[in-house]
Amino acid sequence: MQIAKLLENLEYELVAGSLNTEITTLVYDSRKVEKGSVFVCISGTVRDAHDFIPDVVEKGAAAVIVEKDVTVPDGVTVVKVADSRLALACMSAAYFDYPSKKLKTIGITGTKGKTTTTYMVKSILESAGIKTGLIGTIETIIGDEHIPSANTTPESYVVQDYFHRMVEAGMDAVVMEVSSQALMLHRVSGFAFDIGVFTNLEPDHIGENEHKDFADYMHCKSLLFRQCRLGIFNGDSEHLQGILEGHTCEVQTFGYQKENDLRAEHVELKKEHGALGVRYHVSGLMNFDVEVNVPGSFSVYNSLTAIAICNHFGVSVDKIKEALFHVSVKGRIEIVPVTRRYTLMIDYAHNAMSLESLLTTLKEYEPGRLVCLFGCGGNRAKSRRYEMGEVSSKLADLTVVTSDNPRNEDPMAIIEDILVGVHKADGKYVTIPDRKEAIAYCMKNAQDGDIIVLAGKGHEDYQEIKGVKHHMDERELIADIIKENPDLKL
Structure with missing residues (x-):
């Protein structure tokens, strides 16, 4: 060449x-x-x-x-x-002979919801026989191959390499998370998306090595809509006009408000036998009832986003409903079936903003108790520890403070920092440094109707200690605890 x-x-x-x-x-x-x-x-x-x-x-x-x-x-x-x-x-x-021209490309940007929505889209499209690759925070999926991710959006060469490999594997489409950093650093330049999606916007990723201020963060997000043919936007967002600035794409909107092209109406929270979810009616461009076994109002937004996207692929209503009913995303409000007495879930919430959003959502389900287990990573800002401690103490009935990725710090020193925040509110708490022991404590002391959240690790299957990543998957820990205590499944 x-x-x-x-x-x-x-x-x-x-x-x-x-x-x-x-x-x-x-x-x-x-x-x-x-x-x-x-x-x-x-x-x-x-x-x-x-x-x-x-x-x-x-x-x-x-x-x-x-x-x-x-x-x-x-x-x-x-x-x-x-x-x-x-x-x-x-x-x-x-170099890779423009593989994006041989795929339907979907790019999703926003502060929250990108990961869950990409999996929902993939699930719906594949149920309709549309072979779909995925690039995101957790992994890249090309057919049966799963490649762990280092960044939400990889470098541009890697993106094109993945596209090329998807074409070679017979994929029809690709859905990918597009971070503000990726847009700022041209990781998704060099091609046009068929569909660009905006989920929501909140202050995040603002700092010395990221975005200088919120305006810069919003501007970078908006760049996606100068390189896509169709833009699908959260019409309820207060930042919609800022995201639309300079757009060159066709515009469609979704949300609760009646002005949106696709709307969620008659939303109900679903709480049955240890499982949580939502039901609602889709109106506007489509008209049907949907049920999603993922809790919270953000689950309504995520699923409505997926519906808006898949509508452009001609997927039948029955396929959409079936896929959304069964969809589950590893580490994103992932409910682990243990018993009908209480609900146990794993979530990636690892900062105060995401933890507050999660706990506030779960309180809407009126649990017997809301129990929040979490730790904080070492070699990271101490402010995150204080803030997460205060949020959990304020919103949860019981906070279980444990270890996350201590890295090069003493786990107990991290826990002491978290407790500074915990003491700013009046919630009950216990400290159990060993994460398996902490999870076992939650399960052994669970009461009927409790919702127990294991926060912070999410999809991660390791614990990083002094530069070494040790295998640790919370799903496996739960299974081991049940094996050691069979009566916990009753």
């Missing part, structure tokens, strides 16, 4: 060499350079890849893509671009 092919959708300046240069691989990690590679220099927060040019040239790189003036030996092609991240995205699409 000649480098000219990779640059066909880019503005650039040829500084040295020839556009007819044959290249073997497209690389942005200097360690993966081989003879004939084209190396894209990304200016990172830790290291500037332009510093590695002498190393990659020595390894045999045939070309380098740069943002700065550089010096290279004769025979090496140098192409200068305004933004090397955008260049990587466009070049990756070309």
Whole structure:
């Protein structure tokens, strides 16, 4: 492949060499350079890849893509671009022969709901015979292959690689989570989504290495709707107009309000035999009753989002209803069936905002008691510990403080920080550092009608201690506890 092919959708300046240069691989990690590679220099927060040019040239790189003036030996092609991240995205699409054109692409952005909604969409589409890949916070799914994720949205080269592999595996569509960071860093540039989706927006990811303020966060989210054909929006969001700013797509809305194109009406909370969920009527563009075995008003929004998307694939009402009734997402309000006496669930809530939203939702189900078990990660802001402790103490009837990922900190020191927040409210609490023992305590002391939430780990199946990830899956811990105490299933 000649480098000219990779640059066909880019503005650039040829500084040295020839556009007819044959290249073997497209690389942005200097360690993966081989003879004939084209190396894209990304200016990172830790290291500037332009510093590695002498190393990659020595390894045999045939070309380098740069943002700065550089010096290279004769025979090496140098192409200068305004933004090397955008260049990587466009070049990756070309390198894999534009796989997005062979798939129906769905991108979902928003502060909350992305993960659950992607699984709902995949479940509905596949029930209708539409083979669907998934890229998200938990994993990437390509057919039967499950690849654990490091980021909500991977680097642009990886996105295009996954698309290519999905095409090769016979996928018809892909649904993916699109983070604000991904939009800001051009991880999903170089192609247009068929459908872009906005779930909701709350202050998050604002800080030194993320977004400078809420306005910047919202602006980055809005970028998705300048590169999709159809935009599906939460019409109830107070930030809808900010997200719509600069959009170039067709617009459809969903939500509770009557102005929306697709609406949820007559919402009921469902609480039966240790299971929680919602029922509601869909009106507007579609007209039917739906039942979802995931609790809370956000479950209404997530499922309504999925319905709005799948309506554009011509999926039958019966298929939509069946898929939503059976859908379950690992670590996202995941109910673990143990007994009909109480409800036990696992959720990823790992900051004060998500924990407050979760506990507030569960209180609507009027549990006998609301029991919240959680810990906090080490080597992270102490403020999160105080805030989570206070939220749980304020909203839960019993807080069980335990260990999460202590990393390089003393687990008891983390627990003491959490208790600072717990003491700001008047909820009852116990501290049990060992997570399995803490879960067993909750199960052994459960009362009829309780809702017990194991918060913070969610889909994670490890505990990180002093740089080592030890296998620990809360589902397995629950199974072990029941095996050791068979009467807990009664």
